Amino acid sequence: MxxxxxxxxxxxxxxxxxxxxxxxxxxxxxxxxxxxxxxxxxxxxxxxxxxxxxxxxxxxxxxxxxxxxxxxxxxxxxxxxxxxxxxxxxxxxxxxxxxxxxxxxxxxxxxxxxxxxxxxxxxxxxxxxxxxxxxxxxxxxKTEPGISVVSGAFMLLTNKPEFGENGLLVVADCAVHPNPTAEELAEIAVVTARTARNIAKIEPRVAMLSFSTKGSAKNELVDKVVKATELAQKMAPNVMIDGELQADAALVPSVGNLKAPGSPVAGKANVLIFPSLEVGNISYKLVQRIAGIEAVGPVLQGMAAPINDLSRGCSVNDIINMVAITxxxxxxxxx
Incomplete structure (x- = not known):
């Protein structure tokens, strides 16, 4: 189905x-x-x-x-x-x-x-x-207990079963928070894992994305993702979360094994956490328009109760789908 x-x-x-x-x-x-x-x-x-x-x-x-x-x-x-x-x-x-x-x-x-x-x-x-x-x-x-930031996730239906969960990727934040701190990025990771479970019905394997994999580059932007990974792992010890990982290390088994051997996530991530809204929004729109990948969302996360925002250009089917997601x-x- x-x-x-x-x-x-x-x-x-x-x-x-x-x-x-x-x-x-x-x-x-x-x-x-x-x-x-x-x-x-x-x-x-x-x-x-x-x-x-x-x-x-x-x-x-x-x-x-x-x-x-x-x-x-x-x-x-x-x-x-x-x-x-x-x-x-x-x-x-x-x-x-x-x-x-x-x-x-x-x-x-x-x-x-x-x-x-x-x-x-x-x-x-x-x-x-x-x-x-x-x-x-x-x-x-307001936001749910323990969460201070609202974010927006998309479900990307790639039609390429070798990626994510039989072709499905859940990605965030692509819609709400421009430049999250390490603490906020950790919260986004945790609630996106929950979205993957509650809506996509998959067991999340969360990759904290960066332009570095396991120290291959040194920069304050990398440091933020490293810290966010540590915080997210403490917040949700029962969720597989790893980082910092480059996108190919997160998605491609051969690259993941080479760059992050022993990682429970590298090469098989099904949840991708972008380091900023700029990166997330650009990325999902690129794959949507160039690769023809279907992007379902945004699904707002972090609220104490589900409240979802439609585009004013939405279709009837968009509304039906968002009600079901909610x-x-x-x-x-x-x-």
């Missing part, structure tokens, strides 16, 4: 509650129709119910009524969520009056629902900028 089909099948087992704040947006509704008909997740659509149903009828959609429809202007827990927001943001001077204005914003309402235990995850961004999606997430849901993340966090 292909990876995305497996992710959807797993999501069907979990039946997680995913909130879609952009409930009247056309692509979101078309995706919701498929998600509901296939049982990929329970859906909560935010928007005026009459507008959602009118749009669904116009688009010829038959299953939207299976979703929970919530009007942000008049929802039953408006006061509850406002009080919760005041409590969470009291150190910033949040007042009840300010909170009551924010809880009618679908992006704030979605994150408050998650924080209050009324939803398991969120997918947004089809018509909202990344900053607008993530701002309430950082303020309300459901898998939610299941992994509750294990």
């Amino acid at each position: 292909e990876l995305l089909e497996q992710i959807k099948a797993n999501a069907q087992k979990y039946s997680k509650r995913i909130v879609l704040p952009e409930g009247t947006e056309e692509r979101t509704l078309k995706a919701a129709e498929v998600i509901l008909s296939e049982g990929i997740a329970q859906l909560i659509l935010l928007g005026k119910p009459e507008d959602i149903l009118k749009q669904a009828e116009k688009l010829g959609l038959k299953n939207i009524e299976k979703a929970t429809l919530i009007d942000p202007d008049s929802h039953a827990k408006k006061e509850v969520y406002a009080d919760l927001l005041v409590e969470l943001r009291k150190s910033k001077g949040m007042t009840k009056e300010q909170a009551l204005k924010l809880v009618v914003d679908p992006l704030y309402l979605a994150t408050l629902m998650i924080k209050n235990g009324d939803a398991d995850g969120e997918v947004a961004g089809a018509i909202n900028a990344t900053g607008d999606v993530l701002r309430p997430a950082f303020q309300i849901v 459901a898998n993340q939610a299941a992994g966090l509750t294990k």
Whole structure:
């Protein structure tokens, strides 16, 4: 079974509650129709119910009524969520009056629902900028215990079984944090290993990438990766993590055996951690465009609950896939 089909099948087992704040947006509704008909997740659509149903009828959609429809202007827990927001943001001077204005914003309402235990995850961004999606997430849901940084992972489907896990590579950070410290890079490695387990269902073998392998070059940039490797190994002693490794030493058995003999990761890595966002973003786009490798993501990692951001150019299938991925993340966090 292909990876995305497996992710959807797993999501069907979990039946997680995913909130879609952009409930009247056309692509979101078309995706919701498929998600509901296939049982990929329970859906909560935010928007005026009459507008959602009118749009669904116009688009010829038959299953939207299976979703929970919530009007942000008049929802039953408006006061509850406002009080919760005041409590969470009291150190910033949040007042009840300010909170009551924010809880009618679908992006704030979605994150408050998650924080209050009324939803398991969120997918947004089809018509909202990344900053607008993530701002309430950082303020309300925040990062998971022991993690200070949010990062973005991609699953690269190479169709070359000699690499990674039968052609699958999980790579990060390609989307969020520009120049992580050694401590932050270690955290990114640990949460990406978790993504590999929870979503890709593979046992991670994590390579901390650099332009040096085991001391072949001396530079402060190499030193950062060496330190990050040591910290990541201490944070997750049950995960195979090694570095610093060059990309070929991480992926090619003959090179790995030559440059890093005895390494549990070299030559057979299936998770690649880039030393900076610059490297990660350039790398995944190069292989995507030149080699035609399918890149699924970004999957946001490190949040206390799964909140994923879409590209505003996303397709219906992108939304379906991200909802399934978010459901898998939610299941992994509750294990």
